[in-house]
Amino acid sequence: xxxxxxxxxxxxxxxxxxxxxKCQQNFNHDTMYWYRQDSGKGxxxxxxxxxxxxxxxxxxxxxxxxxxxxxxxxxxxxTSAQKNEMAVFLCASRTDTNTGQLYFGEGSKLTVL
Amino acid sequence: xxxxxxxxxxxxxxxxxxxxxxxNFSIATTTVQWFLQNPRGSLMNLFYLVPGTKENGRLKSTxxxxxxxxxxxxxxxxxxxxxxxxxxxxxxxxxxFGAGTKLTVKP
Numbered sequence: 001x002x003x004x005x006x007x008x009x010x011x012x013x014x015x016x017x018x019x020x021x022k023c024q025q026n027f028n029h030d031t032m033y034w035y036r037q038d039s040g041k042g043x044x045x046x047x048x049x050x051x052x053x054x055x056x057x058x059x060x061x062x063x064x065x066x067x068x069x070x071x072x073x074x075x076x077x078x079t080s081a082q083k084n085e086m087a088v089f090l091c092a093s094r095t096d097t098n099t100g101q102l103y104f105g106e107g108s109k110l111t112v113l
Numbered sequence: 114x115x116x117x118x119x120x121x122x123x124x125x126x127x128x129x130x131x132x133x134x135x136x137n138f139s140i141a142t143t144t145v146q147w148f149l150q151n152p153r154g155s156l157m158n159l160f161y162l163v164p165g166t167k168e169n170g171r172l173k174s175t176x177x178x179x180x181x182x183x184x185x186x187x188x189x190x191x192x193x194x195x196x197x198x199x200x201x202x203x204x205x206x207x208x209x210f211g212a213g214t215k216l217t218v219k220p
Contacts, residue, residue: 033207033208035210037154041212041213042117042119042199042210042211042212042213043199043201043210044210045207045208045209048207056207058207059209088154090156099144100161101146101158101161102146102158102201102208103158104148104155104156106154106155107154107155
């Protein structure tokens with residue numbers, strides 16, 4: 001088995017601030033994803049990465065940057081936090097882009113003051 | 114429009130009864146996943162499906178790729194089945210999620 005670790009679990013920021021969330025997986029999976037979930041809503045895809053140093057934009061990439069520093073880690077940066085950026089960010093991974101089930105981390109909850 | 118539509122958006126069941134949740138896809142879908150999100154926000158894998166049917170205990174799921182839908186059947190609902198159920202449609206790119214079905218099982 002493996003685990004996906006997201007840090008921090010809770011992040012409080014100021015409007016306009018640049019904020020970074022980190023995700024580590026020890027499954028040795030090739031593909032990693034970042035999703036955003038607003039309260040009571042479904043998950044929306046922000047960025048994903050097929051392999052180390054690869055980046056692919058999802059449906060909600062504007063306002064975010066991402067970085068796949070190595071196979072096991074995938075970071076997401078909110079480039080300028082907005083008042084409506086209160087959400088949970090979920091990291092996921094799977095074996096490769098085309099096959100395999102997604103495994104999720106526990107989430108990082110962002111609150112912008 | 115929504116690429117993955119889930120219905121119903123909310124459902125209340127009496128303990129011991131049966132029900133079905135549904136996802137309709139407007140994108141080409143090769144595999145489907147079903148998840149249960151608990152009140153703490155953790156996502157639990159229920160099924161990963163190619164076209165066909167899988168069963169696990171009181172849960173059964175079907176993915177019909179020709180008609181672009183998937184269903185999740187819950188038999189003999191228990192209190193611990195409460196939570197929000199999500200389906201995700203995979204199109205060899207990245208999985209897209211529906212808005213979820215919030216299930217409440219009452220004693």
